[in-house]
Amino acid sequence: MPHPHSWRNHDVVTYSKFKPLRLMLAITAVLAAGAGRAQEFTLLGDLPGGTFSSIAYGTNSDGSVVVGHGTSTSGTEAFRWTQAGGMVGLGDLPGGSFDSVARGTNSDGSVVVGDSIGTNGREAFRWTQAGGMVGLGDLAGGSFYSSANGTNSDGSVVVGQSRSANGYEAFRWTQAGGMVGLGDLPGGGFNSIALGTNSDGSVVVGYGDSPNGYEAFRWTQAGGMVGLGDLAGGGFESIAYGTNSDGSVVVGYGISTNGYEAFRWTQAGGMVGLGDLPGGSFLSFARGTNSDGSVVVGMGNSTNGNEAFRWTQAGGMQSVADWLAAAGVTVTPGFTIRSANGVSADGSTLVGQCESLSGAEACVARVSSIGSGTVMLSDLQNSLAGTARGGNMAVSAANLLVNGAHGQPLARRVAAGQKTFWMAGDWGRDDHGARDGNLGLAEVGVGKNFGTVQVNVSIGQTWAKQNQVLNGHAETDGTYLLVEAMVPVKADLWLTVSAYGHWGDAELKRGYLNAGTQDYSQATAGVDTWGLRTRLDWDNALQVAGAGFTPYADLSYTEAKLDAYTETSGGFPARFDARMDKATELRLGVNATKPLGYGMNLLGTLEAAHRFEKSGARTSGEVVGLFGFDLDGARNQQDWLRAAVGVGGELLGGRASLMLNATTKGEVPNYWLAANWQKAF
Secondary structure (H helix, E strand, C coil): CCCCCHHHHHCCCCCCCCCCCCHHHHHHHHHCCCCCCEEEEEECCCCCEEEEEEEEEEECCCCCEEEEEEEECCCEEEEEEECCCEEEECCCCCEEEEEEEEEEECCCCCEEEEEEEECCCEEEEEEECCCEEEECCCCCEEEEEEEEEEECCCCCEEEEEEEECCCEEEEEEECCCEEEECCCCCCCCCEEEEEEECCCCCEEEEEEEECCEEEEEEEECCCEEEECCCCCEEEEEEEEEEECCCCCEEEEEEEECCCEEEEEEECCCEEEECCCCCEEEEEEEEEEECCCCCEEEEEEEECCEEEEEEEECCCEEEEHHHHHHHCCCCCCCCCEEEEEEEECCCCCEEEEEEEECCEEEEEEEEEECCCCCCCCHHHHHHHHHHHCCHHHHHHHHHHHHHHHHCCCHHHHCCCCCCEEEEEEEEEEEECCCCCCEEEEEEEEEEEEECCCCEEEEEEEEEEEEEECHHHCEEEEEEEEEEEEEEEECCCCEEEEEEEEEEEEEEEEEEEEEECCEEEEEEEEEEEEEEEEEEEEEECCCEEECCEEEEEEEEEEEEEEEECCEECECCCCCEEECCEEEEEEEEEEEEEEEEEEECCEEEEEEEEEEEECCCECCCEEEEECCCEEEEECCCECCCEEEEEEEEEEEEECCEEEEEEEEEECCCCCCCEEEEEEEEEEC
16 A cells, blocks of 8 residues: 555655756856845745645746646646746546646656546546646556656656556656556565656656565666665654655655654665754654755754755755745745745755645745845736836827827818917826826927928927836836828818837836835836827818817827846846837727807817727746746727817917816826917917
8 A cells, every 4th residue: 555644645756857057057157256145935826716725746947837736616736837827727637536736847847747536546647738637547457546756857757656466566657668567675565656766767766665664765777676774763664755866865754763854865875864853843854855966855843843944964954944044034924834845956946835824835935146035926926017017108108199299180280381389298197907107298399381281290208107016116208209290181181190209218116025025126228119190080070059070080000119128126136028019099089179259169079999909018037046937918908988178278379278188998098187388370
């Protein structure tokens, strides 16, 4: 039968396949002379719909992919977590009750292994993006059962346990050979289980039933299954959970004089106990080791109860909380890092389970060379997505330019041969949806009617600010130039063609909680915008009760590019790739003018608008030294209405107008005030 301590049997995975970290190590090498140490502590959340609960069992080589299980609407479900996609359920094998657990992943995170309940019973699976969850069958001869506990670096070898004709038996699976039993240790009852494998799949570790009791083993093709003995002094028992990249170091637990104790085994030194955490009952289990076997992680018992540990030759066994504290991190009061189940190639990234006020949750802890602190994933994701709004804010400013200061182009008309000068300004709020900010512009312009065409040129300044999550904000400002031509197509039908360019900067201050304390990372980036607008106005097409109505159709296109930038300051600075926001908008509306007497007019506008783009630009980059991200653009509100009311009349030898605009929703300001003064000469 499987090991009687079933919670230990199932909370295992191998992490031996890790390779050196990619970009992080390159950055570390460059900065090593002057950099401090950086820390990250990330909560991974849970699957939607079920009881809040998740546990991580494995991570890939750079810590960017985490696997485990959570509780979804359907039941217990294997998950795969990435920064870009969050926690995604992997489903289950068809035919049985809904239940699946992911226990390990390969070096790049593309292959996930574990077990699920299929038509025949519990069955080992291997999951890929292309193929989904595929059952691996079982060993011949026994009742149906198999469970996968680990995989090698490229995911081509899977190890675990099945039932053969002899009993429970460790297996090694390959695509070419299928599931092959590894036998057992001689002398005891027939029982063995494989819990881990090395980088190329040539070494398998686990435990079997020897004459003395449960005994850790190390299997190779040449030597078969070899028992590793146990720790001296206690009852005979040892379990091997994992091995390093080349299979030369094996970790697990045994029973020493003091009780259950984590061990580290080498060919030269044999099985050596690693001690325990101070303050609690004597108890420690090693769950994984890094690429060269120099770092061991697992669970011990301290004054806080069960608690994750990290062991090195130099530092001995310390709790993960103390490891973080030594690097300057204060773990948020109210939760405990209960277990460390996996470790990355260089030993800097751990995965496991934490308990917080909201329940048990999969988590990641890290100490590396860039930034410092502790951050929750939800805070980090929200701050990353929100900060990249600089480009979208430039689109909003362009929208205000075209539909505010230049929202009624026929108002700029002068007689043939005349010239005109104007000053205009707009100010408003941009609070639709989750937005919280303001924006404005000011411009001066000149124009001349050449008879067949009137040409207008204006220059102006824009500014905008958006408040963001956790007290962050983004501010943009810039200068624009607009050139406009108005051509009479027929007696009362006018064509307006506008082109504009905008050049500015975005000041970005990204807020997040660093170990529960407000922190910021900041940057300045260039943001450039250009756009075209074509419009038809049918001047005074309808007269009703002394009011003139001018229907119009307006089509505009805008592109805003936010340059790539890298933040400075704060515990978790990020590098953002360049981002291009686009807006194609169609407007159908009518302007109305009603004389009030004394040279005053009542002005009004009613408009329906549609934006063709369904979503904004993606946000991608890297939290420096930690992981990359690629976040979907926010969904756009594509349809909205605009209404405006105001007055116009003579002022200071020219004509002035003041209009209040409001919109129902959309990627536009929710209200703004537009003021204009113009003089013809």
